[in-house]
Structure formats: structure tokens, C-alpha cells
Amino acid sequence: MELKTIAFDVMGSDNGLIPAVDAAIKLLSERKDLKIIFVGDEEQLKAKLATKKYDKNRVEVINTTQVIEMTDGIMDIRRKKDSSMVKALELVRDGQADAITTGGATAPFIAGCQFILKPLDGISKTAFMPVIPTINANRQTMLLDVGANIEIKGEDLEKYAIMASAYAKAVLGVDRPEVALLNIGEEKSKGLDFHREAYQLMANNKNLSFVGNIESRYITNGLVDIIISDGYGGNLALKSFEGMGKNLLSEIKAALTKNIWRKIAALSLRKAFKEVANKFDYKNYAGAILLGVSKIAFKSHGSSDTQSFFATLRMTYEAITNDVITKMKSAIGD
Amino acid sequence: MELKTIAFDVMGSDNGLIPAVDAAIKLLSERKDLKIIFVGDEEQLKAKLATKKYDKNRVEVINTTQVIEMTDGIMDIRRKKDSSMVKALELVRDGQADAITTGGATAPFIAGCQFILKPLDGISKTAFMPVIPTINANRQTMLLDVGANIEIKGEDLEKYAIMASAYAKAVLGVDRPEVALLNIGEEKSKGLDFHREAYQLMANNKNLSFVGNIESRYITNGLVDIIISDGYGGNLALKSFEGMGKNLLSEIKAALTKNIWRKIAALSLRKAFKEVANKFDYKNYAGAILLGVSKIAFKSHGSSDTQSFFATLRMTYEAITNDVITKMKSAIGD
Numbered sequence: 001m002e003l004k005t006i007a008f009d010v011m012g013s014d015n016g017l018i019p020a021v022d023a024a025i026k027l028l029s030e031r032k033d034l035k036i037i038f039v040g041d042e043e044q045l046k047a048k049l050a051t052k053k054y055d056k057n058r059v060e061v062i063n064t065t066q067v068i069e070m071t072d073g074i075m076d077i078r079r080k081k082d083s084s085m086v087k088a089l090e091l092v093r094d095g096q097a098d099a100i101t102t103g104g105a106t107a108p109f110i111a112g113c114q115f116i117l118k119p120l121d122g123i124s125k126t127a128f129m130p131v132i133p134t135i136n137a138n139r140q141t142m143l144l145d146v147g148a149n150i151e152i153k154g155e156d157l158e159k160y161a162i163m164a165s166a167y168a169k170a171v172l173g174v175d176r177p178e179v180a181l182l183n184i185g186e187e188k189s190k191g192l193d194f195h196r197e198a199y200q201l202m203a204n205n206k207n208l209s210f211v212g213n214i215e216s217r218y219i220t221n222g223l224v225d226i227i228i229s230d231g232y233g234g235n236l237a238l239k240s241f242e243g244m245g246k247n248l249l250s251e252i253k254a255a256l257t258k259n260i261w262r263k264i265a266a267l268s269l270r271k272a273f274k275e276v277a278n279k280f281d282y283k284n285y286a287g288a289i290l291l292g293v294s295k296i297a298f299k300s301h302g303s304s305d306t307q308s309f310f311a312t313l314r315m316t317y318e319a320i321t322n323d324v325i326t327k328m329k330s331a332i333g334d
Numbered sequence: 335m336e337l338k339t340i341a342f343d344v345m346g347s348d349n350g351l352i353p354a355v356d357a358a359i360k361l362l363s364e365r366k367d368l369k370i371i372f373v374g375d376e377e378q379l380k381a382k383l384a385t386k387k388y389d390k391n392r393v394e395v396i397n398t399t400q401v402i403e404m405t406d407g408i409m410d411i412r413r414k415k416d417s418s419m420v421k422a423l424e425l426v427r428d429g430q431a432d433a434i435t436t437g438g439a440t441a442p443f444i445a446g447c448q449f450i451l452k453p454l455d456g457i458s459k460t461a462f463m464p465v466i467p468t469i470n471a472n473r474q475t476m477l478l479d480v481g482a483n484i485e486i487k488g489e490d491l492e493k494y495a496i497m498a499s500a501y502a503k504a505v506l507g508v509d510r511p512e513v514a515l516l517n518i519g520e521e522k523s524k525g526l527d528f529h530r531e532a533y534q535l536m537a538n539n540k541n542l543s544f545v546g547n548i549e550s551r552y553i554t555n556g557l558v559d560i561i562i563s564d565g566y567g568g569n570l571a572l573k574s575f576e577g578m579g580k581n582l583l584s585e586i587k588a589a590l591t592k593n594i595w596r597k598i599a600a601l602s603l604r605k606a607f608k609e610v611a612n613k614f615d616y617k618n619y620a621g622a623i624l625l626g627v628s629k630i631a632f633k634s635h636g637s638s639d640t641q642s643f644f645a646t647l648r649m650t651y652e653a654i655t656n657d658v659i660t661k662m663k664s665a666i667g668d
Contacts, residue, residue: 135581147518150526184481184569192484192566216570217577232526233570235518236550240571241578243551247469248582248614255606265602272589272596280582 003035003058004320005097006313007088011040011067013103014303020103021048023309027317028054034317037097039064039088062087068104070302074111085109089116092295098320099296101287101313103304110148113293120163120325122332125149125156126292127231128299129164130238130285131315136222142168143182143219143227144291147235154197157181157228159332161208163291164226166331170322177225180214182233188213194230202228207331216240220280245280287312289319291328296320337369337392338654339431340647341422345374345401347437348637354437355382357643361651362388368651371431373398373422396421402438404636408445419443423450426629432654433630435621435647437638444482447627454497454659456666459483459490460626461565462633463498464572465649467614470556476502477516477553477561478625481569488531491515491562493666495542497625498560500665504656511559514548516567522547528564536562541665550574554614579614621646623653625662630654 008024010017017040024036035058038045042063049061066083068076077086085104089112091097100117102109110126119126127145134141144160145152161179168177181198183191188199190213202210214227216237229237252273256266266273278284286301286308296319300312342358344351351374358370369392372379376397383393400417402410411420419438423446425431434451436443444460453460461479468475478494479486495513502511515533517525522533524547536544545558550571553561563571586607590600600607612618620635620642630653634646 135585150518182570184484184566216572216574217580219574220578220581232518232567236516236567237570237574238550240550240553240574243549244554244575244578244614245582246551247554248579248610251469251610251613252586252607255610256603258606262603262606265599268599269590269596269603272592272600273586276582276585276589279585280578 003033004031004317005035005037006316006320007037007039007091007097007100008313009039009084009088009100009102009104010045011064011084012069012105013300014070015305017041017044018048019304019306020309021045021052022306023313025052025054026306026310027313028058031317034058035060037062037088037091039091040084062091068108070105072105072108074107077108077112077115085112086116089113092297093117099298099316101298101300101316103300103302103309105302106147106299109297109299110290113290113297117293117295117297119292120294120329120332123159123163123292125152125159126290127160128288129167129291130288132219133280133285134220134222139222139225140172141219141222141225141227143229143234143238145229145231145234146238146288147231148290150230150232150235152194152230154194154201157194157198157230158201158205160291161202161210161226161228162205162331163328164228165208166328167289167291167324168225170324170327171318172225174225176209178209178211179226179228180211180224182216182219182227182229182237183213185215186213198228242282245282249277249280283307284311287315289315294325296325337367338365338651339369339371339433340650340654341371341373341425341431341434342647343373343418343422343434343436343438344379345398345418346403346439347634348404349639351375351378352382353638353640354643355379355386356640357647359386359388360640360644361647362392365651368392369394371396371422371425373425374418396425402442404439406439406442408441411442411446411449419446420450423447426631427451433632433650435632435634435650437634437636437643439636440481440633443631443633444624447624447631451627451629451631453626454628454663454666457493457497457626459486459493460624461494462622463501463625464619464622466553467619468554468556473556473559474506475553475556475559475561477563477568477572479563479565479568480572480622481565482624484564484566484569486528486564488528488535491528491532491564492535492539494625495536495544495560495562496539496665497662498562499542500662501623501625501658502559504658504661505652506559508559510543512543512545513560513562514545514558516550516553516561516563516571517547519549520547532562576616579616583611583614617641618645621649623649628659630659
């Protein structure tokens with residue numbers, strides 16, 4: 001059995017390497033063809049791993065002495081040659097790993113993917129693509145870009161749509177993924193110049209199932225498989241509904257625990273709330289692939305906990321299993 | 335007692351004039367110094383008014399024969415001279431009314447405000463500014479622009495901040511309103527060129543309490559009084575959290591009515607849910623002033639019902655009462 005190997009940069013996220021290791025060990029126990037190369041401070045890693053049970057044939061530790069910090073810029077990728085992020089990227093570049101997962105700083109990660117892993121042929125802009133929870137039980141929606149590039153052209157958005165469609169076919173198993181363009185209104189004349197350019201290009205591209213513009217109001221409705229946006233708009237829209245979800249759930253919790261009678265009544269509904277809260281818990285969709293890179297590269301929230309890292313590692317594993325890079329290459333070449 | 339007069343364009347919204355009239359009659363009964371001039375189809379208006387009790391000295395009906403439809407463009411403002419929207423704008427221009435409220439089409443309304451009411455001196459871009467519900471019981475937040483202008487410069491955003499600050503002082507009674515800039519990150523270098531320009535201008539403006547960038551995640555947290563944005567970003571952010579709020583509440587409702595036991599338990603918590611749902615119900619903040627116009631001009635959602643129109647009319651009334659135009663003029667002149 002050929003192992004799927006993830007180079008896991010465990011340094012540089014807000015919560016240290018403990019949740020990262022916990023998540024990885026959990027996924028290793030569930031996926032028997034998964035191998036994890038932990039990249040980071042060997043001493044800390046070994047101390048943590050010593051407390052765990054796992055298949056030693058599928059775990060490796062590579063020591064690094066530097067860390068890309070959250071405050072570091074893109075040039076630190078060139079400066080910190082012995083950082084865990086750079087080392088993990090190099091393992092992927094050199095074919096020792098199939099993919100990288102990191103919870104580290106965003107801008108250096110994007111730069112590192114460009115410099116070390118290189119973009120796919122024909123792609124000039126990369127895009128972060130998380131999978132969004134929706135109220136449609138039969139459909140998840142992928143939203144991109146949510147912040148990798150904030151200055152783009154219409155043709156970049158078309159490329160996003162092509163890559164995301166190939167990804168949705170490969171990973172979500174959707175035959176003809178429906179694509180919409182995030183915009184401030186449904187009419188095709190709406191938005192900025194790049195919206196109108198992208199609209200035209202996508203509408204004319206016979207390999208895409210483009211259904212038109214979509215307002216941000218419907219992102220979580222599960223009306224389409226893929227929503228395309230510039231990184232500025234996508235970032236604002238994503239964080240906006242995430243914030244509302246979190247705030248609304250906390251307001252409901254406060255209202256239900258306001259007095260003892262409510263607390264008692266609410267007890268029997270705990271399961272019902274958990275169902276909804278879990279569905280919209282952004283910890284379960286904390287990961288995003290950086291699309292447009294020639295290798296599989298996943299970023300988890302900087303504040304990831306075990307649950308978040310687990311979700312991101314699982315997405316990384318599924319991207320490897322479904323050979324998404326080959327499929328995207330072929331789609332771009334069409 | 336001097337009457338505050340609203341010219342109310344009751345045609346052109348999705349639900350016809352019945353909810354509009356219901357809302358106006360309700361507010362007339364609560365505010366004894368309010369006068370409403372209903373502008374629209376006289377026959378329909380009189381038929382509806384005949385079913386109502388109200389102070390006839392504070393109600394007027396002006397007949398118009400045309401309607402600005404939702405599908406109309408900005409040029410229809412010039413073409414449809416006997417439309418209810420144009421007539422209502424002219425009543426304000428000519429001093430027969432202190433303000434206009436409409437649920438009609440957005441683009442023609444913005445154009446009509448520019449052509450007929452004129453912008454404030456020194457203002458080149460107008461901005462829609464709704465008041466946003468927040469989880470902070472002591473603070474409402476005003477978000478602007480949410481879609482009047484999608485191509486702006488840094489200096490336009492500074493003007494938005496100046497006008498919104500004057501408005502917050504006058505209407506919300508906030509002494510030194512705190513202003514933040516909506517952006518994809520907190521660092522001052524983040525975003526597009528206009529963000530960095532606006533950041534600099536607002537930071538250097540001693541009449542503003544500028545606190546820096548804010549991510550869309552925190553819009554509903556009530557951290558500041560005013561959030562400034564370009565109309566593209568503001569529109570995406572606003573509709574994104576509105577959509578999530580609606581979807582999350584409907585998911586919770588579905589989870590709580592999934593079986594008979596849950597239904598019974600949920601019954602006793604109805605009041606708790608109502609509290610939260612009401613707070614975040616966008617019907618209660620369906621109205622937005624168009625800032626930058628030389629008269630008070632309010633737009634309510636095209637799909638406004640009685641509750642929405644009532645909220646928007648009440649905001650219009652409060653803007654008149656607090657003489658916001660004079661105060662904004664003086665703030666711009668500083």
C-alpha cells in the first residue's frame with residue numbers, strides 16, 4: 001500500500017504544537033495509508049509524541065531551528081531557511097511528501113508556495129478555497145478566493161473557476177459543479193470591471209457550469225457548488241458570516257441560561273443545539289487549500305485547535321487521495 | 335408645534351402600498367409632531383386610508399401617475415417626471431417636506447437624490463448607512479457604505495467618516511463616536527490603495543476618533559460606533575451576515591421542531607428565542623439614510639413589510655428631529 005504523506009509544519013500557529021500533534025495522531029489512527037512528517041522543534045515534538053500511541057512506521061520527525069512568526073513578512077521565507085514552514089515546503093518540492101499542512105502565517109505561506117512549490121502552468125494568481133457549511137444538507141459550497149490575492153483580473157477569476165470545478169469533481173464527486181460569481185447583485189452588469197469580465201469569460205466557457213452572479217446573502221444556502229470572488233470581497237464575506245454565526249450562537253446561549261427555568265428547559269434541547277452549532281462551527285472548516293500551486297498546500301487558521309487541525313489534515317489527505325493536482329492540470333490545459 | 339414632514343413614496347416596493355400605509359399610520363399615532371405626505375396612486379391610497387383612523391391634519395395625499403419600477407435604471411428618474419419617487423424628491427427639494435422615505439428601486443433613488451436634491455457641498459460620493467444590530471447591549475454600529483458607490487477613493491471614505499460621526503453625535507447621542515475602517519486585517523498596511531489612503535487621512539484627522547482597521551468578523555460585536563467601507567465590500571459584508579443570521583435561526587427552528595419532545599421543550603423557551611431573533615431581525619434595520627445628500631433621504635428594503643417601513647420611517651423622523659443635515663454641513667466645513 002502506497003502511503004500518502006503530509007509534511008506537517010507544526011510551528012508558528014497560535015496554540016503551539018500540542019493540538020497539531022493530537023490531531024495528526026488521531027487521523028493516523030483512522031487512515032492506515034497516511035504518513036505524517038512532523039516538521040518543527042524535535043525536542044518538543046518527541047516529548048509530545050512520547051505520550052502517544054501510534055504506528056511508528058508512518059511517523060517521521062524532522063528538526064528545524066527557526067519559526068516563521070505570525071508577524072513575519074513574505075521575505076522571511078527567504079531569510080529563515082531552517083524554519084519549519086520552509087523545510088516542509090521543500091519536502092513537498094523534493095517529492096518526499098505529497099502535501100503540506102500548516103497553521104502558520106498566511107503571507108509567508110503564500111510566498112513560500114510561489115517561490116518553493118511554484119504555481120501551476122498558466123496560473124498567475126493563487127486562491128484560498130475553504131469549504132463552507134450550508135443549510136442544504138445535500139450540498140457543500142467552496143468559496144474562493146478568501147484572501148490570497150486582493151488585486152485580480154477577470155481572467156484570474158475564470159482560472160479559479162476552472163481549478164475549483166476540477167477539485168469539486170475530484171473531491172466532492174460532483175459531476176458538473178455549478179459555479180456562481182459573488183457580486184453585489186444578480187444582474188450581469190453589476191459590480192466592478194473584473195466582475196463583468198469574469199462573467200463574460202465564465203459564461204462563454206463550455207467546460208464550466210456557470211449560473212451567474214450570487215449575492216453574499218446566499219453563500220450559506222447551498223445553491224451552488226462553487227462561489228468565485230476576488231480575495232478582498234471573499235475575505236469580507238467569509239469573516240462576516242463567521243462572526244455572525246459565532247455571535248448569534250453565543251446570544252442564544254446567553255438567552256437560554258438567563259434564569260434557572262430556562263436552563264432546565266434548555267437542558268433537554270442540548271442535542272438539538274449541538275447539531276446546529278456543529279454544522280456551523282467554523283472549526284470544522286478551518287482549512288483551505290491554496291489553489292493554483294503545483295503541489296497540494298493547505299492552510300489551517302492560525303488559531304487552530306485540535307478539531308481544526310484535524311479537519312484540515314483530513315482535507316489534505318483527501319486531496320492527495322483524489323489526485324487533485326493532476327486533475328487541475330488537465331482542466332487548465334483543456 | 336412645528337410639524338416634521340416626511341414625503342413618503344409608497345409605490346415601487348415589492349409589497350405594494352398597504353404595508354407602507356400601515357406603518358405610517360402607526361408612527362403618526364406615536365409621534366404627534368409628525369406629518370406624512372403620501373405620494374402615489376391617489377385612488378389606492380384613499381381606499382386604504384379610508385380603513386384607518388388618523389389625524390387628518392397631519393396627512394396629505396399627492397397623486398402621481400407613474401412608478402419607478404425595480405427594473406428601471408437611473409435615466410428613468412429623468413423620464414418618469416410624474417412618478418411617485420420624483421414627486422416625493424421634489425417636495426423635499428421645494429421645502430414642502432423635510433425628508434423622503436422610499437422602498438423603491440435603489441439606483442434610480444441614488445440618481446434622483448443627486449439630480450434633484452443635490453449633494454452636500456464638498457461631497458462627491460454618497461453612502462448608504464444602515465444601523466447594525468450588535469451583541470453589545472450598549473452600542474449600535476453604523477456601517478457605510480453598503481452599496482451606493484463601489485468605486486471610491488481614500489478621501490471619500492474620510493468624508494463618510496466625518497458625516498457619520500456628525501450623524502452619530504446628533505442621533506445616537508454619542509459624544510466622540512469611534513470609527514473603524516473595514517479591512518481584511520488589522521495592520522495599517524492591509525487592503526487596497528484606498529484603504530491605506532483612508533487610514534492615513536482618518537488617523538490624521540483630529541475631529542475623528544479613528545481606532546484603526548476592523549475585520550468583518552467583528553461587525554456585529556459592537557466594538558465601535560461607525561464602520562467605514564467602500565460600497566462593494568460593505569455590501570458583501572452586510573448581506574453575508576444577514577444571510578447567516580437568517581439561515582442559522584431557521585436551522586435552529588428546524589432542529590427544535592424535529593420531533594414532538596423537542597417541540598414541547600422548546601415551547602417554554604419561545605420568549606428566549608424571540609428576544610434573540612428580534613435583536614438580529616434585519617426587518618428592524620431595513621432602512622438606511624443616503625449620506626452625502628443635502629436633504630434627508632431614506633431608503634427601505636425593496637421587500638419591506640410593515641415592520642420594516644415602520645423602522646425606516648422612525649429613523650427618518652429622528653433624523654429630522656435631530657437636524658442632522660445642519661450638523662453634517664458644519665462638520666464637513668470644519
